[in-house]
Amino acid sequence: xxxxxxxxxxxxxxxxxxxxxxxxxxxxxxxxxxxxxxxxxxxxxxxxxxxxxxxxxxxxxxxxxxxxxxxxxxxxxxxxxxxxxxxxxxxxxxxxxxxxxxxxxxxxxxxxxxxxxxxxxxxxxxxxxxxxxxxxxxxxxxxxxxxxxxxxxxxxxxxxxxxxxxxxxxxxxxxxxxxxxxxxxxxxxxxxxxxxxxxxxxxxxxxxxxxxxxxxxxxxxxxxxxxxxxxxxxxxxxxxxxxxxxxxxxxxxxxxxxxxxxxxxxxxxxxxxxxxxxxxxxxxxxxxxxx
Amino acid sequence: xxxxxxxxxxxxxxxxxxxxxxxxxxxxxxxxxxxxxxxxxxxxxxxxxxxxxxxxxxxxxxxxxxxxxxxxxxxxxxxxxxxxxxxxxxxxxxxxxxxxxxxxxxxxxxxxxxxxxxxxxxxxxxxxxxxxxxxxxxxxxxxxxxxxxxxxxxxxxxxxxxxxxxxxxxxxxxxxxxxxxxxxxxxxxxxxxxxxxxxxxxxx
Numbered sequence: 002x003x004x005x006x007x008x009x010x011x012x013x014x015x016x017x018x019x020x021x022x023x024x025x026x027x028x029x030x031x032x033x034x035x036x037x038x039x040x041x042x043x044x045x046x047x048x049x050x051x052x053x054x055x056x057x058x059x060x061x062x063x064x065x066x067x068x069x070x071x072x073x074x075x076x077x078x079x080x081x082x083x084x085x086x087x088x089x090x091x092x093x094x095x096x097x098x099x100x101x102x103x104x105x106x107x108x109x110x111x112x113x114x115x116x117x118x119x120x121x122x123x124x125x126x127x128x129x130x131x132x133x134x135x136x137x138x139x140x141x142x143x144x145x146x147x148x149x150x151x152x153x154x155x156x157x158x159x160x161x162x163x164x165x166x167x168x169x170x171x172x173x174x175x176x177x178x179x180x181x182x183x184x185x186x187x188x189x190x191x192x193x194x195x196x197x198x199x200x201x202x203x204x205x206x207x208x209x210x211x212x213x214x215x216x217x218x219x220x221x222x223x224x225x226x227x228x229x230x231x232x233x234x235x236x237x238x239x240x241x242x243x244x245x246x247x248x249x250x251x252x253x254x255x256x257x258x259x260x261x262x263x264x265x266x267x268x269x270x271x272x273x274x275x276x277x278x279x280x281x282x283x284x285x286x287x288x289x290x291x292x
Numbered sequence: 293x294x295x296x297x298x299x300x301x302x303x304x305x306x307x308x309x310x311x312x313x314x315x316x317x318x319x320x321x322x323x324x325x326x327x328x329x330x331x332x333x334x335x336x337x338x339x340x341x342x343x344x345x346x347x348x349x350x351x352x353x354x355x356x357x358x359x360x361x362x363x364x365x366x367x368x369x370x371x372x373x374x375x376x377x378x379x380x381x382x383x384x385x386x387x388x389x390x391x392x393x394x395x396x397x398x399x400x401x402x403x404x405x406x407x408x409x410x411x412x413x414x415x416x417x418x419x420x421x422x423x424x425x426x427x428x429x430x431x432x433x434x435x436x437x438x439x440x441x442x443x444x445x446x447x448x449x450x451x452x453x454x455x456x457x458x459x460x461x462x463x464x465x466x467x468x469x470x471x472x473x474x475x476x477x478x479x480x481x482x483x484x485x486x487x488x489x490x491x492x493x494x495x496x
Contacts, residue, residue, distance in 0.1 A: 018310045027358050030317045031394075034356075035418035037324045038472040038485035040441045044418045068321065070314045126326075155414035187441045187487065189468065207444070211325045226325045226442040226487075 006074060006109045012100025019066040019099040025049055029067035029222070033213060036224035041186030042154070043137050048220035058091055059217025061114050061133035068129060068213070069095065069112060074102045076110035081118035081259070081277040088116075105279050117180075119201040121258050121280040124210035126227060132195040134216040137223065139183040139193040159191045162234055170239055179244065184231050191234070192223060200243045200259045205231040248273040253284035254291040301373055305339050305354050305381045312337045316355035323474060323483030328438040328447035330430055333479045343373035348476040349397065349426045356422075357382040357395060364393035364409075364421075366402045390421075398425045404456040406464055409471060417468035420486075427452060430477045440488040451475050451482060458492035 017023065025047070032046040051059040069075065075095055079087040083105040091114060092103045104110050107122040114131040124130065140150040143161050153159070162183050169177040182199035186192050194205060195214055205212065205225055212225040225231060235241035249256045251272045258280060260273040275281035306312035316338070319331040338347040339354060357363060357378065362385045365374065378384055387393050390408030403425065412420035433452035439445075464471060470486030484490075 018314075023310060023313065024358055024360075026314075027356060028360065030321075031356055031361070031422075032418070033321060034324055034422070034472070035420075037321065037442075038487060039417050039468050040487060042417060042468060068314075068318065070318060071311055151415045209444075211321070224325075228444040229441040 006102055006104040006106065007096070009071075009100055009102045010096050013097045016098045018071075019069045019095065020051075021049065021063065021066040025063075026067045029063060032222050033064070033067065033224065036213070036222055037211070037226050039190075040226055040229050041190030041192040041223060043221040043223045046220055046222050048217050051217065052094075053090070055218040056135065057087060058114070058116055058133035060215030060219075060222070061116070061131045061217075062091060062094070062215075063217060064131045064213050064215035064222060065091075065095065065112060065114050066099075068131075069099055069101060071099070071101065073111045074104050074109055076104050076107060076113045076279075077115075078113065078118060078120070078277075078279075079116045080261075081115075081120065081275075081280075083278055106283075107279055117196050117198075118259070118276060119197060119204045121275070121277040122283070124204075124208055126209040128210040130210055130212045132197075132212065132214045134193070134195040134214045134221075135218070136181070137193055137214065137216040137219050137221040139181075139191050154190060157189065159185075162191055163236070166234060166236070166239075170236075176235065176239055176241075182241075183234050185234065186225055186231055187229050192225075194231075198244060198259060199233065199241070202231070202233045202241070203243060207231075246273060249291060250275045250281060251291040253281045253289045255281070255284060255289075301376045302380055303340060303342050303373075303377055305377075306351070307337065307339075309354075312339075312351070313355040316351040319481060320352055320355070320474065320483070323481050324442070324472065324485050325483075326442050327440065327483050327485055327488045328443065328449040330480050330482055333481075335479060338479055342377055343371055344369060345374055345397075346426055346476055347479045348481045349424055352424055352474060352476065352481070353378060353395075353397070354381055357384040359383045359385070361394045362387040362392050364388075364390050364396040366396070366398045368399045368401065369397045369426075393421050394419075395422050395424060398423055400425070400427055400453075403453060404460065406457075406460040406471065409464075411464055411466070411469040411471060413469065417470070420469065420471060423471055423473045424476060425473055426476045428477060430475055430480055430482050437491045438484075438488050439491075440485075442485070443488070449482065455492065458490060461490075462492075 032044040077088040077092040079085040107120040116133045181196045233241040261276045263272045323331045339350045409421040433450045435450045437446045473484040475482045
């Protein structure tokens with residue numbers, strides 16, 4: 002676990018560099034430039050079939066393939082873990098088709114493809130985050146027609162988003178939305194930040210790193226440029242609040258990270274550990290522990 | 293006699309078509325994500341200048357244009373050499389009407405009039421034209437404060453541009469509709485997305 006950066010492996014030259022053909026990369030690249038110029042707006046793109054099923058990160062992979070260069074160092078996480086099936090197979094895919102160096106250490110990576118988390122280690126201006134997105138449109142839950150949601154976005158008609166949050170308050174007494182919590186980007190577009198926990202929403206705000214979002218099945222990409230205002234929707238009397246835990250990580254003792262709950266025996270005994278495996282291992286290497 | 297003509301007309305493109313296109317794109321992506329910050333292309337990874345087209349302009353054309361991107365050429369760039377090389381290396385259609393262009397290649401003589409370029413629409417603002425503006429230099433103009441996404445507080449940028457350009461840009465910038473611009477000189481580029489607010493009024 003937490004291996005140091007793997008040196009550049011030999012590229013399988015039966016494939017074009019990073020798998021996609023050059024015309025597809027150009028199409029995605031032009032889309033990414035527009036996405037950066039219009040923060041939070043969903044750019045349609047001609048999503049290609051990838052050698053894995055929808056739901057496994059085809060959108061994120063196409064974006065990574067379009068931006069990846071020979072000198073990049075790639076990190077891939079799934080629920081913030083480097084060693085899960087999805088993360089391992091995507092990392093191996095690009096190691097093979099692009100011959101790039103890979104790493105599990107956030108600070109070493111120049112591109113981080115992620116499903117469901119933003120790393121705990123603060124990002125830098127030289128890093129790009131690529132998010133795998135299942136449902137890019139935050140309005141889709143109320144309006145299934147793309148033509149209608151597009152009009153709502155065009156008119157900046159986002160009242161229905163607050164209705165959804167209000168219904169949470171009316172039913173549960175608080176905003177119960179815990180992930181894919183909608184945000185307003187640069188005061189204009191309401192955006193689904195992908196299924197990251199709302200714990201990670203504050204990390205989007207004024208981040209020094211460029212954030213790119215790709216939805217393969219829905220064929221949409223969007224972006225949050227560095228140093229961009231990103232605010233989570235809320236009410237004056239029910240302000241946005243990220244999750245908090247009374248427990249600390251059983252491995253590294255961290256009290257301010259996103260924790261996963263584990264049930265460790267038949268009696269239902271709980272244990273909590275950091276979801277970010279790299280961050281947790283770095284703290285253990287520094288001599289912290291949870292006892 | 294066709295062979296000798298072609299021999300002099302067609303120039304080599306990127307030394308490495310795949311990786312140099314990627315490097316040029318990443319420079320363009322960083323330029324738009326950090327408006328006002330000069331990005332550079334390493335000479336070893338840039339194409340040679342082409343009949344009046346600087347290295348950075350040439351590189352962005354090669355990296356971004358293809359059969360899907362109609363291109364509008366300002367008269368200064370509407371030469372046989374540029375037409376032949378872009379047709380050969382990119383295959384992009386070259387259009388005479390500005391409103392049909394997805395990309396446009398301009399020099400400083402064109403910046404007093406940006407009429408006709410597609411600004412996108414409220415439903416599809418991404419369909420707007422991208423302007424590639426080649427300048428003699430990216431410095432030496434009036435220092436203006438740029439603010440907006442990609443800029444932590446403000447960037448002071450001195451791209452040498454006449455007041456007319458900023459008025460033209462402002463009159464056509466109705467966010468989310470608007471024009472995205474790359475300023476190009478030599479091996480360097482600066483990005484100016486539509487989201488950037490530039491305080492150009494007043495002062496000398």
